[in-house]
Amino acid sequence: MSTHLSRLSLALAVSAAALIPGTAQATDGYFLNGTGAKAKGAGGVEIAMPQDALAISVNPAAATELGHRLDVGVEIFVPDRGARISGNQAGLDGDYSGNGSNPFILPEGAYVRPLSDKVSVGISVNGNGGMNTHYKANPFASFGATGPAGVNLRQIMISPTVAVEFAEGHSIGVSPLFVIQSFELHGAQPFAAYSQEPAKVSNNGADWTTGAGVRVGYLGSVGDNVKIGAFYQSKVWSGRFDDYAGLFAEGGDFDIPASWGVGASVKASDRLTVGADYKRIEYAGVQSVGNTLAPLFEGVPFGADGGPGFGWRDIDVWKVGAVYQASPALTLRAGYGRSDNPVPQSQTLLNVFAPGVVRGHYTLGATVGLADDVELTGYVMRAPTQTVRGSGSIPMPFGGGEADVHLAETAVGLSFGFIL
DSSP states (O other): OHHHHHHHHHHHHHHHHHHTTOOOOSEETTEESOSSHHHHHTTTOOSSOOOSGGGGGTOGGGGGGSOSEEEEEEEEEEEEEEEEEESOTTSOOEEEEOBSSOOEEEEEEEEEEESSSSEEEEEEEEEOOOEEOBBSSOTTGGGTOOSOBEEEEEEEEEEEEEEEEEETTEEEEEEEEEEEEEEEEESOGGGGGGBSSGGGSSSOOOEEEEEEEEEEEEEEEETTTEEEEEEEEOOBEEOOOGGGTTTSHHHHOOOBOOEEEEEEEEEOSSSEEEEEEEEEEOGGGSHHHHOOSGGGGGTOOBTSTTOOOOOOOOEEEEEEEEEEEEETTEEEEEEEEEEOOOSOGGGTTGGGSOOOOOOEEEEEEEEEEEETTEEEEEEEEEEEEEEEOOSSOSOGGGTOOEEEEEEEEEEEEEEEEEEO
């Protein structure tokens, strides 16, 4: 028991500490497209198809299905992001690469333990996606911006979990959510002229804050071969980024949007399981994310209640995945995820800093049993380039023209699973 606890403490502590330097992962907007190496290999499907301990970070009810296990993984993530500005009368035209920071090495970990036949507990630590750009050539230099430009948003989610099987084959779970997040913006000095607090817009270093919310879930069996599941994650209410109170609406407020989803999986044969998830992410419910740029030209400055934001809209996300047991020691996976684009064509100017516009994710994965109680899982992911071409995106007070933004993503990951 002491060996298990030491292994757990070390793994989760390393995961939390390693997430702090920088967070950017394969994303639906800036939410994760999946958690845990097994789900990531199967397109991110896991609401009703739990495979490892990280499943509790999506559906806490999954804890009753997972036994006693510890999973610790790492991902190497390489995004390709940038922008093209054209037709601008203020000198912004050009092609700009936001890839000054690459690659990212990102850990995650989770532990689940049954307390009885009906009750299980667990904890997970993972990054909640992220936004990161670093333009060595500043797209806003003609406005008077100096130095490189970019943003770095980091969110670390810590989710203790308890799940109860309230009837045979049917469980509910709950996870209080604790979030540590950080934000930094540099190279956006000209926008300070449009802020209610000009000194708190750009180049103030990394500001940190904490927040809390709750996630609840259900997982049930329908007959012997079908599982259904659902989850709801509340808005995560966070403290304000005081150093960026002149940028984000409501004086630096940056809550994490609410989300919810449903899923199903079917054991099609002794070897093949297929699953599908649907998820809704409510980006528009957070002013700093969902407000458009329009309030600026109605007399509402950056940082004010109702002030300008990134203009992200709510999105729908669909995922399908398959798991094939090729042999007792080898499991194969494949999947695909598709999400709406959160960035409207009219809102691409500010999203030069945050082009979270990828839509499709293709994934492959496999697990190899190394021993009776140890397994190694790997996966690859590719999200092809998605471009959002601006339409009425640069207001005439900024010189007019259009800003086009693009993003592509590539990731490989490995995870060790310990059956305890």
